Amino acid sequence: MNNLSSSPLSILGMTTKELRAIASAEGAEAFRGNQMAEWLYHRGVHSFNEMANLPEMLRNKLEAGYTIGRSRCIKTQRASDQTVKLLLETTDGGRLESVGLPYKSFYSCCVSTQIGCPIHCAFCATGQSGFKRDCTAGEIIDQVLSINETALVKQSNQVGNSIKTDHVTFMGMGEPLLNYDQTIKALRLLIGEMDISARHLTVSTIGHVTNIRRLAREGIPVTLAISLHAPNDDLRHELIPSFTRWTINEIIESGQDYVSRTGRRLTIEYCLLEGVNDHKVEAQQLAQLLRGINCHVNLIPFNPVEGLPFKTSSPQRVVVFKDTLIKLGIQVTERARRGVDIDAACGQLRGRSEN
Known part of the structure; x- marks a missing residue:
């Protein structure tokens, strides 16, 4: 869970290694971080709901504690x-x-x-x-x-x-x-x-x-x-x-x-x-x-x-x-x-x- 600040933490700009750590911290398998990186850097998604191959529970946790960070x-x-x-x-x-x-x-x-x-x-x-x-x-x-x-x-x-x-x-x-x-x-x-x-x-x-x-x-x-x-x-x-x-x-x-x-x-x-x-x-x-x-x-x-x-x-x-x-x-x-x-x-x- 993101406890670094009251505002959501942007994940755009994080490496695959950092995203794997987030996935693990949220109770998911580390490889979900690799999937997040694919959605971010190769598909350019604007929301967590677009990350279709992530479990719904993980998507909900990400939505609650983080933001994609797109302009x-x-x-x-x-x-x-x-x-x-x-x-x-x-x-x-x-x-x-x-x-x-x-x-x-x-x-x-x-x-x-x-x-x-x-x-x-x-x-x-x-x-x-x-x-x-x-x-x-x-x-x-x-x-x-x-x-x-x-x-x-x-x-x-x-x-x-x-x-x-x-x-x-x-x-x-x-x-x-x-x-x-x-x-x-x-x-x-x-x-x-x-x-x-x-x-x-x-x-x-x-x-x-x-x-x-x-x-x-x-x-x-x-x-x-x-x-x-x-x-x-x-x-x-x-x-x-x-x-x-x-x-x-x-x-x-x-x-x-x-x-x-x-x-x-x-x-x-x-x-x-x-x-x-x-x-x-x-x-x-x-x-x-x-x-x-x-x-x-x-x-x-x-x-x-x-x-x-x-x-x-x-x-x-x-x-x-x-x-x-x-x-x-x-x-x-x-x-x-x-x-x-x-x-x-x-x-x-x-x-x-x-x-």
Whole structure:
């Protein structure tokens, strides 16, 4: 019986081992915990009554002392390119947004790790809404399950196709490495309970050096993406004034440590802002900074945010910046703009419902 608090304990976010312990504590066979995990992480149930193969007595006990912990979907938006944005309300009334990106045979889910964001990047919408709290691992997993439900709706009219979330990026609202413990727990659940490969998981960070080094020692070789956005400290401090604890060199060194310990290629995220960080000289500085590192640069177009003064770099400026990096030996990709018409693109998530 759950006696930890007066409010029901959420089981979403628990491992199979923890669920087996709950089943035993409620007087059932331990293997019932395995069945609970199957219902939670592979079928995405919202109630204990849906767990049809559990004994009625166990379901009643679970209903009395626990809760599933699923959020409520307040709003679903689908962009012209079929990108989906969900506005979810947590059990305590917190609001966050998640994005589903459809591909031919799978969905990629972009999850939020905090409600709001404490970083306040000058070019990002999320920080403008302030910071409320960290997400639990269960709330992070819930976002993947919610996108899965959207994927099932999409495939209902596509006979023969099997579409599910197979890639997860921690790039939504918040800074994942400032919510380190819950981010790590969510990663382990995605791998161990939902059978998603670590190589299909990406954690984006503004550059929390201490926790990048911790992540390198966790034994879970996910892709690390560092949101750099500038090749020198002066410019970076202008763009990210609240995060000046570490220099760019210290951030890159921690990225190198991650590469050497995990064998994974580092991603450097760089949002191009016209006339701010997209000059040829900044491309040259960036190439010098990254020389000799197993990495690639992902150039991100600035997506318009109401009230912000920045502009998207022109195609001509993007070409010059990209070509400069390539000529100096840096691998470069350009992120496709998806979901812009529903404010679901990079830097546009706010966790609010517009009337």
